[in-house]
Amino acid sequence: MVDRKRIDEATGTSTVGHEWDGIEELDTPMPRWWIWTFYATIVWALGYVILYPAWPMIHGATQGVLGWSSRAELSAELRADAARRAPVTSAIATTAIADLPAKPELMQAAVQGGGAAFRVHCVQCHGAGGAGLKKLYPSLTDDDWLWGGDLASIQYTITNGIRNPDHAETRTSQMPAFGRDGILDASQIADVVSYVRAISGQEKAGAASTRGAAIFEANCSVCHGPGGQGGRAVGAPKLTDAIWLYGGDRDSLTAAINQPRNGVMPRWNNRLDPATIKMLSAYVYSLGGGEKAPLAAATPEGQGADGQP
Amino acid sequence: MASPEDLTGGNGPLYAARKGVYPKKVDGPFRRFKWAIMFVTLTIYYGTPWIRWDRGPYAPDQAVLVDLAHRRFFMFQIEIWPHEFYYVAGLLIMAGIGLFLVTSAVGRAWCGYACPQTVWTDLFQHVDRLIDGDRNAQIRLANSPWTLEKLAKRAIKYGIYLVVAFWTGGAWIMYFADAPTLTADFWTGQAAPVAYGTVAVLTATTFIFGGFMREQVCVYMCPWPRIQTAMMDEKSLLVTYKDWRGEPRGSTKKAQARPGAFGDCIDCNQCVAVCPTGIDIREGPQIGCITCALCIDACDGVMKQVGRPRGLIDYCTLDDAAVEKAGGVAQTVRKTLLRPRTLIYFGVWVAIGAAMLFSLGQRTRLDLAVQHERSPLYVQLSDGHIRNNYTLKVRNMEARPRRVAIAVDGLAEARLWTEAGTRERASQHIEIALAPDSVTRVKLFVAAPGAGPERQDFTIAVRGLDGDPRGDSDIIQFDRPETAP
Numbered sequence: 001m002v003d004r005k006r007i008d009e010a011t012g013t014s015t016v017g018h019e020w021d022g023i024e025e026l027d028t029p030m031p032r033w034w035i036w037t038f039y040a041t042i043v044w045a046l047g048y049v050i051l052y053p054a055w056p057m058i059h060g061a062t063q064g065v066l067g068w069s070s071r072a073e074l075s076a077e078l079r080a081d082a083a084r085r086a087p088v089t090s091a092i093a094t095t096a097i098a099d100l101p102a103k104p105e106l107m108q109a110a111v112q113g114g115g116a117a118f119r120v121h122c123v124q125c126h127g128a129g130g131a132g133l134k135k136l137y138p139s140l141t142d143d144d145w146l147w148g149g150d151l152a153s154i155q156y157t158i159t160n161g162i163r164n165p166d167h168a169e170t171r172t173s174q175m176p177a178f179g180r181d182g183i184l185d186a187s188q189i190a191d192v193v194s195y196v197r198a199i200s201g202q203e204k205a206g207a208a209s210t211r212g213a214a215i216f217e218a219n220c221s222v223c224h225g226p227g228g229q230g231g232r233a234v235g236a237p238k239l240t241d242a243i244w245l246y247g248g249d250r251d252s253l254t255a256a257i258n259q260p261r262n263g264v265m266p267r268w269n270n271r272l273d274p275a276t277i278k279m280l281s282a283y284v285y286s287l288g289g290g291e292k293a294p295l296a297a298a299t300p301e302g303q304g305a306d307g308q309p
Numbered sequence: 310m311a312s313p314e315d316l317t318g319g320n321g322p323l324y325a326a327r328k329g330v331y332p333k334k335v336d337g338p339f340r341r342f343k344w345a346i347m348f349v350t351l352t353i354y355y356g357t358p359w360i361r362w363d364r365g366p367y368a369p370d371q372a373v374l375v376d377l378a379h380r381r382f383f384m385f386q387i388e389i390w391p392h393e394f395y396y397v398a399g400l401l402i403m404a405g406i407g408l409f410l411v412t413s414a415v416g417r418a419w420c421g422y423a424c425p426q427t428v429w430t431d432l433f434q435h436v437d438r439l440i441d442g443d444r445n446a447q448i449r450l451a452n453s454p455w456t457l458e459k460l461a462k463r464a465i466k467y468g469i470y471l472v473v474a475f476w477t478g479g480a481w482i483m484y485f486a487d488a489p490t491l492t493a494d495f496w497t498g499q500a501a502p503v504a505y506g507t508v509a510v511l512t513a514t515t516f517i518f519g520g521f522m523r524e525q526v527c528v529y530m531c532p533w534p535r536i537q538t539a540m541m542d543e544k545s546l547l548v549t550y551k552d553w554r555g556e557p558r559g560s561t562k563k564a565q566a567r568p569g570a571f572g573d574c575i576d577c578n579q580c581v582a583v584c585p586t587g588i589d590i591r592e593g594p595q596i597g598c599i600t601c602a603l604c605i606d607a608c609d610g611v612m613k614q615v616g617r618p619r620g621l622i623d624y625c626t627l628d629d630a631a632v633e634k635a636g637g638v639a640q641t642v643r644k645t646l647l648r649p650r651t652l653i654y655f656g657v658w659v660a661i662g663a664a665m666l667f668s669l670g671q672r673t674r675l676d677l678a679v680q681h682e683r684s685p686l687y688v689q690l691s692d693g694h695i696r697n698n699y700t701l702k703v704r705n706m707e708a709r710p711r712r713v714a715i716a717v718d719g720l721a722e723a724r725l726w727t728e729a730g731t732r733e734r735a736s737q738h739i740e741i742a743l744a745p746d747s748v749t750r751v752k753l754f755v756a757a758p759g760a761g762p763e764r765q766d767f768t769i770a771v772r773g774l775d776g777d778p779r780g781d782s783d784i785i786q787f788d789r790p791e792t793a794p
Contacts, residue, residue: 033522142689241691288698289688
């Protein structure tokens with residue numbers, strides 16, 4: 001059918017020789033610059049295959065003479081980033097934690113770094129944003145603290161944990177199981193519950209709460225303080241406020257007195273470096289409930305009589 | 310049907326070399342207009358980054374600056390932030406409609422005069438004439454063997470190409486950083502790698518596109534000729550060879566021998582010789598014609614020499630061509646330009662421009678964006694109050710430090726404090742200082758009594774405390790725990 005080819009009048013170009021319903025295709029030659037561009041891409045590809053990983057083999061791929069790998073590039077970037085952060089990290093490490101708020105930029109950096117560490121190590125229990133989990137793990141965002149909410153106290157808690165059996169410095173205390181161990185009988189417990197609900201404003205005071213007050217004074221005020229004001233030295237919660245980790249209704253309170261939970265938090269000084277713990281403390285402090293350091297913290301080592309801030 | 314072998318064999322070559330284009334020097338009104346446009350456009354391109362514009366101590370003093378690093382776009386007294394990018398989109402829409410307007414009115418005027426490819430091709434063709442001589446000398450040199458003279462001329466010419474290309478690439482980066490600083494940094498090796506890379510790429514593309522590709526970019530690569538073909542109508546101005554007047558062609562000698570047998574075209578080929586894209590306009594409108602009108606200048610010159618009226622090749626619409634062919638008189642240019650289609654395009658173009666100018670004049674330079682912290686949604690405070698946390702982004706888009714007040718409305722007994730403050734010192738509004746030309750993040754704590762709806766909307770507002778009370782506000786939720794059953 002070569003004879004079907006003809007020269008198109010309008011363009012002077014040959015047709016390719018086939019026709020569909022009167023429509024013919026012109027055999028317009030490609031411009032030469034196009035083919036040179038095409039050759040250039042081939043040359044580029046050859047160079048690329050030699051320099052970079054390219055051909056898939058049975059185990060892995062060809063390495064390329066530059067020895068480049070995405071993994072090596074990532075670790076180089078991580079090293080470079082660590083080097084970039086080094087001045088700030090070392091400044092945080094050498095600054096006493098109580099002095100951090102006076103240096104807003106350093107505090108800001110510490111809060112940011114602590115937030116990153118929090119999302120890795122702490123969210124499993126305390127939740128994203130430190131909201132805690134009802135009846136299991138305390139909220140870190142409110143203004144109520146079991147063991148103290150100033151920077152040094154938070155740092156001590158994170159460093160040494162709470163009720164760690166393997167660690168001497170850990171914060172510890174144990175509320176007796178008043179019901180299970182038969183220290184108080186059921187009616188006495190009910191009276192104490194009435195008293196606790198009265199001082200927290202959930203019930204009106206009555207005969208039961210008056211009876212409960214005496215029992216409370218004898219059994220509970222050692223740790224929870226007279227009138228249930230709480231005792232931070234032993235992590236005894238304040239009982240007069242609106243915040244209840246394990247619930248403030250009658251059933252929850254009765255269960256807590258019968259068989260207390262005595263919550264546990266791991267210590268972090270065997271897993272995180274002191275600078276990271278310092279940053280975590282700053283982050284937790286910044287969540288909204290951070291407290292000014294109490295005057296007692298002005299003692300030389302910044303620690304209380306029992307060695308705990 | 311033809312077999313595959315037939316398709317690849319055949320008469321024609323698979324690949325075609327470029328046919329050389331050696332446009333001849335020409336003078337005339339259109340050529341002078343082209344000179345003027347070239348001068349203006351190149352001056353704008355090379356010179357704009359060097360214009361200084363005082364904005365005070367907190368903003369750069371370059372009149373036109375695309376500050377990608379800090380995400381700011383400065384254009385004289387206008388400063389655009391990334392969230393105001395719609396102004397740039399608006400400018401692009403205006404540019405698009407402007408091209409529609411120009412195309413429907415005067416055809417491919419953009420291609421012929423103002424397109425960078427045209428301007429730089431023209432510039433490089435002047436370099437050709439400067440080094441190699443005019444058309445005939447250029448053709449002779451191209452066909453001559455490689456002598457020392459040809460080698461020297463080529464080296465000088467490509468050297469000049471390279472200088473122009475480098476200058477072009479170098480001017481581009483000046484729009485993205487402080488021009489004097491960048492120039493100093495560039496020559497001392499202190500500039501960012503991306504600056505050198507950009508200059509290298511743009512030098513290469515200018516060198517190749519302006520020096521060698523030239524009209525092939527318009528014919529093979531550019532989509533605009535195709536789009537324009539679809540946008541032109543019978544009333545768009547085209548460079549037209551008036552074949553009814555020119556045909557049949559014949560030299561003056563032949564015309565003298567047989568008066569009345571020939572048209573006005575004396576077949577001198579000057580229109581082809583001056584064409585920068587190497588086409589023959591006498592074959593009719595075609596994609597290679599960028600309507601630069603140099604053939605009009607050439608033909609008018611020849612017509613003057615032979616004593617015939619000008620305008621054998623001229624701007625003419627298809628409608629007018631039909632009228633003139635039938636012996637009528639064409640519309641005036643003014644009537645051609647002022648037709649509904651062009652007026653509607655112009656109206657839309659002006660409306661968009663006016664709307665943008667109006668909104669530029671109305672915009673506040675203090676902006677608030679509030680995010681309600683969702684983890685946790687609310688915090689139970691020990692005294693029974695509920696606290697919600699918010700992240701405020703306060704944008705101070707003026708080049709001066711400011712003091713602003715943040716206040717809430719619609720939330721009874723609300724108290725505010727920030728990370729820097731404490732609840733004991735909380736009040737109903739707080740004051741913060743904003744750094745110039747920056748976004749300030751504020752973590753805002755809002756506490757309110759625990760009794761109230763589970764979810765309620767209220768307003769957080771920011772306003773200036775330093776003379777300009779205009780500001781911004783945002784409606785956001787306050788969440789409380791579910792009331793116990």
